[in-house]
Amino acid sequence: MPRTRVDTRAEIRAVAAELFTRQGFEKTSLREVAERLGITKAALYYHFPSKADLMRGIVQPLVDEIEELLADREAADGADPRQFLADYFDVILRYRQVFELMIRDVAALAQLDLLHQMLAWRDRIYRMLVGPDASPAQIARATVAIGGLQDCALTEAAVDEFRDAALDAAYAALGR
Amino acid sequence: MPRTRVDTRAEIRAVAAELFTRQGFEKTSLREVAERLGITKAALYYHFPSKADLMRGIVQPLVDEIEELLADREAADGADPRQFLADYFDVILRYRQVFELMIRDVAALAQLDLLHQMLAWRDRIYRMLVGPDASPAQIARATVAIGGLQDCALTEAAVDEFRDAALDAAYAALGR
DNA sequence: GTCTATACGTTGATAGAC
DNA sequence: GTCTATCAACGTATAGAC
Numbered sequence: 092m093p094r095t096r097v098d099t100r101a102e103i104r105a106v107a108a109e110l111f112t113r114q115g116f117e118k119t120s121l122r123e124v125a126e127r128l129g130i131t132k133a134a135l136y137y138h139f140p141s142k143a144d145l146m147r148g149i150v151q152p153l154v155d156e157i158e159e160l161l162a163d164r165e166a167a168d169g170a171d172p173r174q175f176l177a178d179y180f181d182v183i184l185r186y187r188q189v190f191e192l193m194i195r196d197v198a199a200l201a202q203l204d205l206l207h208q209m210l211a212w213r214d215r216i217y218r219m220l221v222g223p224d225a226s227p228a229q230i231a232r233a234t235v236a237i238g239g240l241q242d243c244a245l246t247e248a249a250v251d252e253f254r255d256a257a258l259d260a261a262y263a264a265l266g267r
Numbered sequence: 268m269p270r271t272r273v274d275t276r277a278e279i280r281a282v283a284a285e286l287f288t289r290q291g292f293e294k295t296s297l298r299e300v301a302e303r304l305g306i307t308k309a310a311l312y313y314h315f316p317s318k319a320d321l322m323r324g325i326v327q328p329l330v331d332e333i334e335e336l337l338a339d340r341e342a343a344d345g346a347d348p349r350q351f352l353a354d355y356f357d358v359i360l361r362y363r364q365v366f367e368l369m370i371r372d373v374a375a376l377a378q379l380d381l382l383h384q385m386l387a388w389r390d391r392i393y394r395m396l397v398g399p400d401a402s403p404a405q406i407a408r409a410t411v412a413i414g415g416l417q418d419c420a421l422t423e424a425a426v427d428e429f430r431d432a433a434l435d436a437a438y439a440a441l442g443r
Numbered sequence: 444g445t446c447t448a449t450a451c452g453t454t455g456a457t458a459g460a461c
Numbered sequence: 462g463t464c465t466a467t468c469a470a471c472g473t474a475t476a477g478a479c
Binding site for chain 2: 115118194196201202226229234239241248252254259263266
C-alpha cells in the first residue's frame, strides 16, 4: 500500500540529512533511513542508485550555490572583499544544516569526489580576498577570516547581532 | 615469526592515524591496518580491545594537552588573550596530524563520548577570551578567532610568517 | 512506485592453539 | 604476541511480483 507523498525523493533527502548529521554518514544505515519513512531499503534504491548518490543529492544545492557565487564574483573583478564575506556567509547560513553535515563528515565527502572541488574553492576565495600573488601572511589572514565565518555558521545563535559581529571580526582578520 | 618492534602499540597508532586521516575512521578497516604492519587483525586485538579504543589512543595525547592548557589558564585568572591564542595555536600545530584527524572526522569522535568534552572546551575558551558574560557579538568574535586559527592549523604552510600572521588575524578578530 | 525475498562481501570481534 | 579459524551482524545491491 503506497503512502501518499508529495515528493518522495525530497522526503528521503530530508530524513537522511538529519540522520547523517546526527550520527555521521557511515554510521547511518539505509535500513534506518527507510524505516523512518515507513518504506523498505529496496524502495530507497528505486529513488537513489546508491548511498553516495543520496548524499550527493543532499549536498548538491549548496555546492551549486557556492559555485554560482564564485563564478559571479570572478566575472566582476575588483569585487569588494567585505561584500564577498557577507554573501558567502549568507549562503552557508541559509544551508546551515547541510553545511554542518559537510563539515562534520569531510571523510564522507571525499568519497563523492567533492573534496577536490572544495579545495579549489578555497584557492579561488583566497584569490578574491587577498589577490593572486598573496604572501603566506595574507593567506593566513584570509584563512582566519573564512575559517572563522564557517565556524560561526555552525553555531545556533543566528541573531542579527551575532551575524554582524562575525562579519566585522572576519573583516578585521583580513587586516585592511 | 614475530617482527622486531620497539613499541608495537606506538607503531599501530602511527599507521592507523595515517589511514584514518586519509580515508576516514569508518572507511578504514582493521584488516587494512594490520596488513600494513605485516600482522593479522587478531593481533591488533591483543593491543587494543576495540577499534574505538585504537582511535582514542591516537587522540588522547592531544586531548590531554589541551585539557592541561585550559586548566592552567583557568587557575591563573586575568590571563592574556593574545598569549592564550598563541599557546593554543602552538599545541594544535604540534599535533597537526592528529588534530586534522579529529576535525575531519567529528562523526567518529562522537562515538568516543569526546564530543561533549570538546563542546565544553569551546565554552571555556570563550570565557577566557571574552569573559563569562559575553554578548552574542563577543561570542561571534571569539568564534572567528578560534575557528580561524584551527583552520590555519590544517594547512601545510607552517612557516613563521604564516604563524605570526594567523595570530595577528585572530587577535584582530577579537576586536580589542 | 513500492514491495518481498534473497544474495554476497566485509566488518568488528572472539576462541583457542602455538 | 601472534596465529588460524570462525562468528553474527550489517552493508550494498539485485530480481521479480504486484
